[in-house]
Amino acid sequence: MTDQMTQVLKVRNLSKSFGALQASKNISLDLKTGEIHALIGPNGAGKSTLIKQISGELCPDSGEVEVLGQDVSALDRVARAQLGLGRTFQISALAMEFTVLQNTVLGALGARGGVFRFFGNVMRDKALLQQAEHALKRVGLIDDAMRRTADLSHGQRRQLEVAVALTMAPKLFLMDEPMAGLGASGSKALTTFLDELRTEAPILLVEHDMDAVFALADRISVLVYGEVIATGTTDEIRNDPEVRRAYLGEEEAV
Numbered sequence: 001m002t003d004q005m006t007q008v009l010k011v012r013n014l015s016k017s018f019g020a021l022q023a024s025k026n027i028s029l030d031l032k033t034g035e036i037h038a039l040i041g042p043n044g045a046g047k048s049t050l051i052k053q054i055s056g057e058l059c060p061d062s063g064e065v066e067v068l069g070q071d072v073s074a075l076d077r078v079a080r081a082q083l084g085l086g087r088t089f090q091i092s093a094l095a096m097e098f099t100v101l102q103n104t105v106l107g108a109l110g111a112r113g114g115v116f117r118f119f120g121n122v123m124r125d126k127a128l129l130q131q132a133e134h135a136l137k138r139v140g141l142i143d144d145a146m147r148r149t150a151d152l153s154h155g156q157r158r159q160l161e162v163a164v165a166l167t168m169a170p171k172l173f174l175m176d177e178p179m180a181g182l183g184a185s186g187s188k189a190l191t192t193f194l195d196e197l198r199t200e201a202p203i204l205l206v207e208h209d210m211d212a213v214f215a216l217a218d219r220i221s222v223l224v225y226g227e228v229i230a231t232g233t234t235d236e237i238r239n240d241p242e243v244r245r246a247y248l249g250e251e252e253a254v
């Protein structure tokens, strides 16, 4: 990393409670140009809750979120996405009866702010098709373009979510466990892809797969009980006694 790197995402003092449970405690972190910043922590630490507050799906009790220098705290999810905040879609966002290509074209249509009217016409739109095919090539799903989404493996659906998000040409990515359910070869392929993607769109990556995290991350933040207990390079995190005690040690991940 160099000093010239700019912050594309800044989270300041975010807090969120669900009743008596404080799921985010005064969280501050940032994401810089060209980097992958991994967010790790035990189950229930509050990783997804944090991602949802950044994407605009969940409203924090206090704190601010800045995207590309703009305070987006008052903006909804759609407005944040239009500013370039990409988010891997939940599997439920895919239309299971549609083909892989159709789902990706719908993503590309959404990226243009298009309205879904006559699907037949949409599927004849050369520019949309090219955009969708390009995204499918990048994630390694082009050979499956005509398959029904319902017939894909779990891992392939995760790849498709990334392809759909890519059609929106995001300037930064929030990814919540993209490796989940991928076999060894799937996660290796996705690791290679994310490694390349970071220069185009930096990534805040929530991931339990420690091999992927330590292979990819420029920096890691560790979240425990809603609190960031450490942020640092992979070596700093690996050797941090508090992190080892609170998280890594217990999982024997290093």
Ligand SMILES: Nc1ncnc2c1ncn2[C@@H]1O[C@H](COP(=O)(O)OP(=O)(O)OP(=O)(O)O)[C@@H](O)[C@H]1O
Pocket: 018, 021, 023, 041, 042, 043, 044, 045, 046, 047, 048, 049, 050
């Ligand atoms: N909508 C909600 N209502 C009440 N409690 C919630 C809600 N969403 C999350 N929680 C609680 O907040 C805490 C943080 O959950 P969260 O899903 O953010 O953790 P996580 O680190 O993403 O976990 P995992 O690694 O298992 O996905 C958990 O105790 C969870 O039960």
